[in-house]
Amino acid sequence: MKKIKDNNPVFGLCVKFAEGIDYSESEGTIIQVGLRTRNTSVPMIVTARDSEAKIQGTDGIFAICSEKCGTKMKNTLENEVSFREIKDISLG
Template sequence: MLQCSWCMKKIKEDKECFGLSVKFVEGLNLKEDEGTIKSIFLTTRNTSVPMIVVAEDSEAKKQGQDGIFVLCSDKCGIKMKKALNEEISLFKPDGEILKLE
């Protein structure tokens, strides 16, 4: 079962969910965490949130994504995107919110 990275609500398997893809800044190395869910501390929220670190051989990585935040709604996605745009020490701004299938 996944958890929304913004509101922390559990997302049941039969429910729609969204993803906010991110690209890491130069020098941020999470290679050993590829293919796992890692807790990332966001200073703008003063808390840690879960993020999927994409695997090197994944379709997401081939499309240029380094991480994905799972979200329960567009509303949470918009809030997370705003917060992540302020986390310039970790992520490049303007990730894309996608509907996960």
């Protein structure tokens, strides 16, 4: 829920959407995803159909400010039913 400052490392949390969840109209864009368990929304990158991430099975990526934040977000996402698989990655 924090703004990531310039020149700070960014981590990513990759997700695979649950069956029946379709964001194909938003491919290649950043959208706001509502999190019912936290009563808020967060930005998520929706992978483009021909992107390397999509080819490898990633449907969406959340930018995360730290590993600690990533752990909290992963726990939150595990309580949501919109995602089937969640993986940690480092974006730099």
